[in-house]
Amino acid sequence: MLPNNSFPVSTMRVVTQSVVPRDITDEFTSAASKLKTGQLVKDDYFTLFEAVGALEIMDSKMDSGYLGPGENHAQALDDDYDVTRELSPEEVLGIMDGLLCHEMAWHMGHPLSQTLFTSLYLDKLLWPVPKSLDEATFSRGRAASNDKEAPIVHLVLRAYCLALLKCCDFVHARVATEYYFEEEDFVTQLYNRSLLSQFEPEPFYDLLHQAIYWVDEQKDKLDEKVLQAIKTRLLFRRDFLKGMEQDIEVSETRSKEPFLACLPQLDDMARSTTLGAQVPDSFSWKIQRKLASTVPPRPMVNINFDDALAHLRRLCQDAIDIQEVIGYRGPYNFKVTVWTLLSRKPQPSVYIRSLVQSMIVNNMTILGAVPVKQFLYDELAELVLPSSILLQANMDDIEVPSDPRFQIAKQMDAFVQRFSQPFVDTFRSSCLNRCRIRRTAEDLDEQLRTLSKEPPLMLANGDATYSYPLSSWAYHQKLVQFRLILQLGFELSIYAPEELPGMYWYLSHICSTHLGHIDRIRTFTVATAKRNLPDVAAKKRDALERHAALQKSLKLLERLTTQIVAIDAFAISLHALYVLLARHRVLPTASAPQAYSSDRLRYELRMKPFLSITLPELVPYDEYRREAVLEGDSDEIVLERATKAISEARKAWEATLANGAFIRDSDGEESPAPAIEEDWKRDIKDTKRACIGASIAIGTVKEALEKRTPKEPTDEAANSPSVNLRPSLEVIQILLIIGSVLSYNMNAGASYTLLGMTERMCMVLGLHVETSGFSRATQAARRRVWWAMAFQNSHFSLAYDRPSITMINQPEIPYDPKSMPGHRGYFETLCRLIQVVLDMLRGLMFTHHSHLRYHEIREYKQRIERIIAEAAPHLKSRERCATLGEHIERTELRLHSSYFISLMCRVSLDPDTPMDEQRREVVREDCLTNLINTIEAFIELHSINSHASRTWISLQRTIASAFLLVANNNDQLHPQTWDLIEKLEAALSDHVHDDKSSDHNSKTDTAKHLASSLHALREVSAAFRARKTRHRVVPKVVPSLQNTSPATSFASPSSTLGSGVPAYSSSQSVSPDGHIDNILNQVSDVMLFPSMSSGNA
Incomplete structure (x- = not known):
């Protein structure tokens, strides 16, 4: 570089004729071919200074201050136009x-x-x-x-x-x-x-x-x-x-x-x-x-x-x-107003969006009137904490650290400090352009992390409710942001055509997860509303206000469910439609075959913003690909899926439109924002028109598939299946049926031997592990067969204390493609319960413990409660059952789940087990309550359909629960136990005398064993009558448990038996010493468990 006062001196250019030009094309090509695709070549000596210096200064295209030849400074900067001249x-x-x-x-x-x-x-x-x-x-x-x-x-x-x-x-x-x-x-x-x-x-x-x-x-x-x-x-x-x-x-x-x-x-x-x-x-x-x-x-x-x-x-x-945004009518209505206004096409100008930003939050207030803390509290009250003591503002005045209200205020202030800014930013981000909304949503999704150490809330009676409201709210917000990112990707045409099937499936997956989460929130809200009903009946003022808040929250949850169901159904239909188009190569492809990209790399790119997020869990690519292409489903199945889904989507959008844009305090209330509501309705109607267009497209694809030339029929004789005695899914299913029949005939030894052979066949076929290479339908069938075998095997492990291979390794649970929390089917829920039992057996085996510890009991019990809470509505409530099959599934699930909990809690019945007395009483109450639930479920099952109550496992578990309940009975349970024993006698009598034979020798083995059990029950009944006469016991009125679902009975056992029921006492039991072995041995004429010999018992 020359000094400022120096000037370059021109030198003579010497041209040497001896220099011969040389072609270096081949050398350059050879050197370049050694570089990997995408590899950058950087010269360490070519710095930023040299790069900037390479820009051409004094170029008319690059330098606005450049003066052309013959152009002076005045001509370059000044125009000849006279601004003072007169104009017409x-x-x-x-x-x-x-x-x-x-x-x-x-x-x-x-x-x-x-x-x-x-x-x-x-x-x-x-x-x-x-x-x-x-x-x-x-x-x-x-x-x-x-x-x-x-x-x-x-x-x-x-x-x-x-x-x-x-x-x-x-x-x-x-x-x-x-x-x-x-x-x-x-x-x-x-x-x-x-x-x-x-x-x-x-x-x-x-x-x-x-x-x-x-x-x-x-x-x-x-x-x-x-x-x-x-x-x-x-x-x-x-x-x-x-x-x-x-x-x-x-x-x-x-x-x-x-x-x-x-x-x-x-x-x-x-x-x-x-x-x-x-x-x-x-x-x-x-x-x-x-x-x-x-x-x-x-x-x-x-x-x-x-x-x-x-x-x-x-x-x-x-x-x-924008005037319609100013009126504050709650966070949900405010969000609908802001999003609808700023989603107009074309998008409002940047000035309007900046003005809305200022209105959303200014001087730490929302709309200039509501503090940010109160705004967050209103959001929590609308969704997860309606009329909750956690949101009462007067707690801020408490200054005594030992006061529980001070601790509540401290925890809530910490929550507000942590989440208020990301929550407000979800509103402010809507004021950006659509591309930036999507990018900002990715950042907010990372900030809204679920609280991982939130303690459960304690009820007034001392019971814990595991609703986790703050975590539920944060998870809800994360799912909203996740869904927003995916939907904006479609709006902004970010996804390539070949990515559309997979991204529509992922949107459906997120919607299903969100629906299950909302259903979980609804479950706890409904439980709170039920606890509030007695006070409402008494017309207490606080209870009436609480009831209004709970009903408002339920309406909001129902509104959210309807809208997400509409999005989910629409995404499912479009997913199926694009799968068909991709299969028949109608869908264009953006990337060339030789392009440096693949489906896996594109999936990693799309999911990159969510890698650091733990919930919802990222779907592995292999599973994503199977679901994205609907592997194993024929065109007819995919077409039917699309047709049903688009029909459901149209119905759901109709329901969404009927609900209106805003939550109103009364039906006759006028719209608070008529112009914005009209925009909202127009958007929903446009979505309905899109559904109609998708329906037409699906119909067109259906017609095109039907016009294809049908394949020629194959030779039936050549393709008919031959008899195959080697291990197969069909053979295993037949063996499981035979084993169940043998067990019902009280031939447990033969059944157990046959089950061992069946178990080894499952291992030979590799059903105990996840194996790739099978179609989606075949993989689901393999999983169903294995879990059906595990159900029988787990019962032998529990009833006879036999080791089980199934506890070592299990495949995935065969979930239905449309399954989601809150809508799990019967078989799925039963498999999840079996998984808990296998985990329990595995833990006992690895730790060499003879019984569960207190914390393990609570943990397994809570897992079962969560499983029941995520089951389909008809599995939890009699009122939601529409068919005979649904009633049978509900009672069977209640029977098995109650039996599993009672089994885990039986350690409390053994006085020699080291356990804190207070904890023993809690576990003992759970045990006896679930023994009652098991018997009641069987009685209800028998009243619904007597054939459904003949299953061996249900019979055995009910009889075992009955004698264990009798052995640990006390005065408080006496009236209810007496009623259950009488009803169980009647049910067993129906099975014993079903063959209309009075000759004992002509009865089946099953009837003989049931007759023995029935005889023992009648002896117990006689003992109860004598005891009642001797002590002149006046039966107390005990609430019936017939209509109680497992979800409610699990949550609070004390609510089942009444708050006035004291802890059970072993001093009132029939057994003199209280040991479980002695209790069962006292029943001399009944065999609770069939003989394990190879012959008949």
């Missing part, structure tokens, strides 16, 4: 319209250097920076004389230009203070100019009024139509300036008049634009040289006047409708 009214009108076009171009995101700052009139007003408004003239020092010489220029045009600049100043001030993206949404660069922000707006109104007055005086002197057009533009500028001046204060003034007055003026401006004469010389790109001389020159932006008016009309209408 038509020319003034044309300049006004040109300025309006450049103003709207700036609103659309173009820089001032390419729009308004290209005006020579504005440049004269702004530079040099005026110290007073009087200095802001087209000619410095001669403003007064020029006004008299050419008032249409120095009064009318000047007033319009100054008012326009002040409007731009208000817009710039609002946008610059909010969150936006430079050169994506808006460009705030002023190039060292001022938009007259130092002046108050009143002088601008005075100038406009003077200009309007002058125009009115010229009616008889100039063309009336042109003057009226100029006046219309002056009136518009005055009203527009008033609207911009309101800014954030519009939340207090609630004034729509300025923008309402602008709308009819825009129509007049559109009609009169042809009267103006364009003055192109009044705009020049040369001004860029004075604004920034070190950047490449950019062309002047010119937009059509009609486009400018359309953008301005939308801006005014959005400014009017």
